[in-house]
Amino acid sequence: MRQARSFIVITMVFLLVFALAACGSGDNTGTTDKASGSDAQSSSEPITLTLQTPVTGQERVSDKIIADYQAEHPNVTIKVDALDLGAHNVKLNTQAAAGALSDIVVVNAGAAMQPYVDAGLLAPLDDILSKDGLKDTFLPLVLDGYKFNDQQYALPMAYNLTALFYNKALFEKIGAEVPKTFEELVEVSKKFKEAGILPIALAEKEAWTGGLLFGSVLTRQNGGPGFIKDVLDGKRNFHDPDFVESIKKFEDLIKAGAFQEGVTAVDYYTGLNQFLNGEAAMHINGTWISAAFPTAKAINDLRVTEFPTVNGKGQITDFSAGPGIALAVSSKGKHTEQAKDFVHYYMKHFPGVSLDMDNAIGIAQRIDGDLKAKGYSELNIQIQELFTKIKRVEPVDANLNAATSESHNKTLQNLFVDPDVKPEDVAKEYQDAYEANK
Template identity: 30%
Template structure:
């Protein structure tokens, strides 16, 4: 039965707003106020501001948020859902993680709500809404910005060595030698977190073989991890590591602490491959690096004789809210009301733009260009809107078990503990018939 049919008339519930700090805010299954779990950094301030405004205006439908570091959240939400102790609003990337929640009956089908209210999903770009669907049903709705992965660079360092941003992989490898010769790390990388390594594999596989390579992997095509594009991409990654392409000690640098981003703006590293969610974080950490014109960005370089369109991008079309199936009726109603009226209202959109993020909402071109970061945000919006392929991050597109194996194996590739062939052989064993 759909969510609308499940709701019953409810008495008002008096709640007290709890400070939105890291820690446990209480599971949905226990009743009480609706809850939401999300991530620190990035759009955290947007979420805090939104929930604060919502709770002040809707004290009888208040939502208590709690924020976790990326890796900690992924572990905690998995454990909580397994015990039916998850929050009312669940934060996700869509893809395989969302599908696993749907298959386990952990989240509500919102299809009737979307059909009844054309603006609930219709205000978003269709390509983004699709990531929140499983089959032909909607289980999640966007809650933040489009997040393509781009190559950020320190313009000051490029000027110092007389270099230009790389347009091809050969250009990139030449820059490694140039920056190393100047005593500068070519690339920053948070290797301890593992998932930042994945962006290198995603882009290289796409540039070499095109998006169909991963489409076959995601479809569990037998031996799809042995595609020549995967083997070549991992070989190129190991060549980049051997050439000293990454900062010394990258395996011990954590992205959750923003230590990798700091290497870029402090001049320790020349380049940084990361999702556009890094921009709002940079605005908070060192706004002067942006205002002084030191930050540059470009697309991932092309690979000679590659089949992939250089305009293809990888990353996250957005992040999403789903509603827990184990929440009480009162919690479900509060969450649905928030999705309708609290998410992506004019104030919410303005807050995202002010923070340096691009909402996936239709018809925002003029508002984006007029924002303080209009030039950058317009380029990100166009990059996402015009991309022939916008591939969801692989660790989110795959089921959680495969994703764990992928990140572990790729870390071993970067550390040269296994060969590209061994990586492919191991990953082929995770394919489900």
């Protein structure tokens, strides 16, 4: 009997401990509700708008703008429903399948938001875009990724480009130059490996990270943007010599031992933090990683540069870049006009508030002000300079549908465990996946 009781007690204690642990972590990613603190008597009816968003790391900025908006519109309450990105996307799809989105939703550009537009779930935003010169605050070209049938369906908050991040201190340590060509990148990777330093931190458990890197290789080898578009237009296919050569180059880098051992099991944040904490010499990723800079141990050694040329081809002013997350308004909501008004207010104040809060890197709008004086890190200022160098853009992952991209990424993932696959066979797999999911 006593033994039975001790069994129950021990079990209960562990249950409690793990339940508490689960609650503790839940606070970070769980839903946050923000109710209006204002008791002001309002002349109009009380309105509650729900904002469905992924956790972006920019909550300081959105919290401030939302609080300001609610202060100016006492009858409006903005309820924030924030989930991590994967869960957010699943929730959006579930809501869409049920035929109604939240009043205001955060969406991704291009092919990712097309289904919502086609299903008539989003309201056009052209009227608020032309109000108060909001349109002129955006960087050139960036709005296009959210345009369908000549109507604007979302306003972007983020604009990202892919670049080569590197650790200056580690390059100095082994006396190497930052690679300007892909061939140098392969050589320097070998050097780092010999010196016992991880050359490139990647997180290939998330297969898109390898896809991102390969996209940059392909754009260079192609001599500029446009390969995927040519494929979609039926002018070329994946058996193209440039594509096959890009795969060969990609395999060269893997064979040089540039990545972590067992990279296909490395989680996204593990890979990212290996670089941010100074354990890896290089990292290839989108500029969205700037959200993680405040906690980076090696931040003072980190720098960024353009992705190198491949076989001497490509311009370094061409970037794999992508419009990022954007605000959109549900067409089926009860208070569509109010939601549009909020989005207008939000985007109007977004650059200013972001600048003040050390968060203006990689936003889709112009910022006026001296970043250095505002205390921005060297790395952030370098990133901002890259944005001014963009001449041509290859859209990241926005043109192929989800099934094709996913299949392509898995094909690439296989190369990390078997880099000796014939490039022609990889090309065939790419082409087959593309045709099967057309």
